[in-house]
Amino acid sequence: MKFQPLALALGAFLALGGLNAHADIVAQWDYNKGSTKHSQSMNGASFATLGGVTTSFVAQTGSSDPNAGQAMNTASYAAQGTGSLTRGVQFGVDTTAYENIVLTFDQRNSATASAWTALLYTIDGENWSQATTFKMATGNLDFVKGLSFDFSSIAGVADNTNFAFQLVSMFAPGTSSYLATGATSNYGPAGTIRYDMVTISGTEIIAAAVPEPESYALMLAGLGAMALVLRRRQRQA
Known part of the structure; x- marks a missing residue:
């Protein structure tokens, strides 16, 4: 449950492009x-x-x-x-x-x-x-x-x-x-x-968007930063 923000962020990223129909x-x-x-x-x-x-x-x-x-x-x-x-x-x-x-x-x-x-x-x-x-x-x-x-x-x-x-x-x-x-x-x-x-x-009809390599890199960097914040919070708890 502690990693729910990561799942939500990933889901939102993949869903972009299908929300504006x-x-x-x-x-x-x-x-x-x-x-x-x-x-x-x-x-x-x-x-x-x-x-x-x-x-x-x-x-x-x-x-x-x-x-x-x-x-x-x-x-x-x-x-x-x-x-x-x-x-x-x-x-x-x-x-x-x-x-x-x-x-x-x-x-x-x-x-x-x-x-x-x-x-x-x-x-x-x-x-x-x-x-x-x-x-x-x-x-x-x-x-x-x-x-x-x-x-x-x-x-x-x-x-x-x-x-x-x-x-x-x-x-x-x-x-x-x-x-x-x-x-x-x-x-x-x-x-x-x-x-x-x-x-x-x-x-x-909008085809499912396939992120560019740069987008993948940006997404992974963001997820890494969020994971680091979560680990710090766990150590402080």
Whole structure:
């Protein structure tokens, strides 16, 4: 127990470099720069529409964006009873050097849009899996802020050049038809869905630091000095 300070010092020395991990924005779409699809990307990023969906830029009033700007509006969805999980938007993000990947976004539906949206993802660029679903509250036609999904427990998402995800409209679970977002509305292909502040964040992967020879020498000198102090205290006790 008398040499506990030595163990603590050694542990602290070896742990340096792993204490400063924090979440970074890997890619973000805030749509505040005209027709630019993504306005910030630390790594490679891409965007595409699915199934003939069209996009335009509209007011982002009510979203979590702190700056007055725009949101992306999507339209031209499938007819009732057709095309579930085939129409929406796709975002590709190179997560190389990042782990603990988390998606957050804001969404606003019109009354006749599908209340249900599915989140799909791929780690190889070809095969897609369903991560989760999101349902807009019936009758809520305002932006729903901070929708999120944590990918950190899914193998292959971190440190991956092929990671991509989709937000697609889907039938109400257990049915073969879309459910309208509006409380008194019927679903229609003219319904629209707005997205804003689509953000992928993660923590940088930091390799365990290997001390340089000079660092070893400095550490050993410090440990030697501490040992000498401890021996003197033992003799005086």
